[in-house]
Amino acid sequence: MKAPFPDSPTIKTIARFCTDDGFNDTPIPGLDLIRWSHTSEPIHGVYDPSVCIIMQGAKTVAAGKHLVRYAPGDYLVASVNMAVTGEVTQASTQQPYLCLRLTLDTRQLSELVGTMPWQGESVQPGIFVSQLSDPLADAVTRLIQLLDKPEDIPVLAPLVKREIFYRLLQSPHAEAVRQIVLSGSQMQRIGKAIERIKRDFAQPLRVEDLAREAHMSPSSFFAHFKQVTQLSPLQYQKNIRLQEARRLLLTEVTDAASAAFQVGYESPSHFSREYARMFGASPISDMKRLRAAA
Numbered sequence: 001m002k003a004p005f006p007d008s009p010t011i012k013t014i015a016r017f018c019t020d021d022g023f024n025d026t027p028i029p030g031l032d033l034i035r036w037s038h039t040s041e042p043i044h045g046v047y048d049p050s051v052c053i054i055m056q057g058a059k060t061v062a063a064g065k066h067l068v069r070y071a072p073g074d075y076l077v078a079s080v081n082m083a084v085t086g087e088v089t090q091a092s093t094q095q096p097y098l099c100l101r102l103t104l105d106t107r108q109l110s111e112l113v114g115t116m117p118w119q120g121e122s123v124q125p126g127i128f129v130s131q132l133s134d135p136l137a138d139a140v141t142r143l144i145q146l147l148d149k150p151e152d153i154p155v156l157a158p159l160v161k162r163e164i165f166y167r168l169l170q171s172p173h174a175e176a177v178r179q180i181v182l183s184g185s186q187m188q189r190i191g192k193a194i195e196r197i198k199r200d201f202a203q204p205l206r207v208e209d210l211a212r213e214a215h216m217s218p219s220s221f222f223a224h225f226k227q228v229t230q231l232s233p234l235q236y237q238k239n240i241r242l243q244e245a246r247r248l249l250l251t252e253v254t255d256a257a258s259a260a261f262q263v264g265y266e267s268p269s270h271f272s273r274e275y276a277r278m279f280g281a282s283p284i285s286d287m288k289r290l291r292a293a294a
Helices: 009-017 106-113 134-148 150-168 174-178 186-199 207-213 218-229 233-251 256-262 268-279 283-293
Strands: 022-025 031-036 043-047 050-056 058-063 066-070 074-078 082-090 097-103 127-131
Touching (some): 009 031, 009 050, 009 097, 009 134, 058 097, 097 134, 106 174, 150 174, 186 218, 233 268, 233 283, 268 283
Antiparallel strands (some): 022 031, 031 097, 043 082, 050 074, 058 082, 074 127
C-alpha cells in the first residue's frame, strides 16, 4: 500500500501544530504530535497503550529482541505498557519525522468490544505494526482536521476517535486490541502485573507473587508475560529501574550511587555495570554526553 499522506494538507496541518522537536500537546484529549528534525540515537522509554501513526519519516522500535519498523502507510499499536527502545531512522530539517500518538481509550474500546462477536482467546505480543487501511487513514485525517476547528473538538473528536478504535478492531490484529479491555483475559491480567511492576519497581520482585495475583501458575505467568512484553518480569523491572535512574541523574542533583539506591539497587557497582550494558556508557560518561548534546 502506498503512503496515504504524501505532501498532503494533513501533513501540513501537523507541521503547523508540531513545531518543536519532541512531544507536542494538542487541544484534542489523548492526541500528541511528535517531531524530530534529525535521526536519533536509540531512545529508551515506556510506551503507554496507544496507537502511533507515522506521517513522514521512519522509525524502528525494539521490545527485547522483537524489532519492528514502520513508516508512512503503517501504524504501531502498544496494547500494554511496553518497555522499548526507539530510533528515528529517517528525518531531516527539510522533511522532519512527524508522527501522531493517540492514547487508547479503554472505555470506548470496551463499549465497542461489547457490540462485536468474538471467539476464542490467545495471548498476543504487546506491540505490533500493521498497514493503514483506507477507512482508518480517512478517520485519522478527519481527526487532524479538527485541530483547525477547535469549536468542533468537544463534540466531534470523541466520535472520530471512536471510529478509529472501531477500525483497529477490524484490523488483522484485532485480537490484540480486543484483549486490552476484555475482563479476565490473559492480556489484561498481564497488563495489571506490568502496572504493578511499574508502580513498585524499586521493591524486590517475586514472580510467584505476581503469578498468584494474576491467577496463573508461575510457569504460565512467566511464559505469557514474556510473550506480551518480549522480556522476563525481572528484565522488565530492570529496564524500568535503569530508565528511572537515568532520569534522576539527568534532572536531579545526585550521584550514581544515590540513583542506584533510589531505584532499588543494593550494589552501586552492579548498578553501574547494568547501566553501561543498557545505555552503552557508565553513568558518569553517559551524563556528560547527554548534557553536552543538550
